[in-house]
Amino acid sequence: MTQASHKYVTKQNPPSPDATNTLNSGEAEQRQRRTVPTQLAAMLAGVTEATIRKWASRGKLTRYGRPGRAEYDIDELYELVVEPGGKNTV
Numbered sequence: 001m002t003q004a005s006h007k008y009v010t011k012q013n014p015p016s017p018d019a020t021n022t023l024n025s026g027e028a029e030q031r032q033r034r035t036v037p038t039q040l041a042a043m044l045a046g047v048t049e050a051t052i053r054k055w056a057s058r059g060k061l062t063r064y065g066r067p068g069r070a071e072y073d074i075d076e077l078y079e080l081v082v083e084p085g086g087k088n089t090v
Contacts (some may be wrong), residue, residue: 035064035071044074045081055080 042049052072055061061080065071 033064034074036074036077037065038070038072041072041074041077045077 038049042052056063
């Protein structure tokens with residue numbers, strides 16, 4: 001009878017290290033975001049401010065900041081402009 005009672009006990013597995021690392025790296029990404037205002041983003045990309053705003057409105061670049069104060073992630077801008085295989089429109 002003791003074997004039958006143990007049959008219904010469920011064991012909870014601890015979270016895998018990969019799941020924990022994924023969560024922590026996601027949190028780290030949010031803390032490490034480096035943003036710059038529109039004027040500086042345009043200068044870094046070698047385009048006009050209007051182009052930066054156009055890329056954001058078309059979904060090619062994520063707009064951060066608050067109303068009246070747009071900012072853009074430097075790494076995302078780099079991927080868009082420089083890295084091969086990205087949406088290189090320059």
